[in-house]
Amino acid sequence: MTEALFRQNAYLCDARGKVVSHAERGVVLDQALFYPTGGGQPGDRGRLSWDGGTMDVVNTLKSDGDDIALVPADGATLPPIGAEVKQTLDWDLRLRHMRMHTALHLLSVIIPLPVTGGQIGAEKSRLDFAMEDPPEDKQSLEDALNALIARDFEVTERWITDAELEANPGLVKTMSVQPPKGAGHVRLVRIGTADEQVDLQPCGGTHVRRTSEIGSVLLGKVEKKSRLNRRFNIHLASP
Structure with missing residues (x-):
């Protein structure tokens, strides 16, 4: 099982690792800095380096069991099994994905409707809502979202058991993707504090520490995807 360093510290930019195997999907290390594609968040990219070589990581995917596979660029030389790598x-x-991901959680607060889908991207991200009628005032939604961001709420995590989640189904906002269960515990991401809680929902992705790190956002095109489904796109207003 690959140790997920990104869950211990989403701000960690480099780390050591040891090559465990060359899996079908890529190189597996004993511990991974890179977040694997999942929950609407793309896999991380970066580089491995070792004595005698380097390998560009063009994507990160889940592999067998709890292993994480680092996908090499086409034609890349793989580090030998057993090699120590950086x-x-x-x-x-990664930071753009973190800013976007936290912003989407806040978007689900100002539009308190069931979420039917979502996707995080560096340039554009989206949430789909079970919404029959178009919003009356898109600008007011953008203003409300940026007002929440500017309040500089803390973003924290805690873990609950599968049984606790089953006893509190209202924590799950997404209709299309259910939080991973079966390991006995589920990670919750909280925006705000226990006394002033803005959002609390199961999530395995990476987030900024405070909402002010998101910066201002722009609410883009609102698309009608079906009679009962509308897609809201957001963009970061600054790099």
């Missing part, structure tokens, strides 16, 4: 994250990309 992992270097494409931090700019």
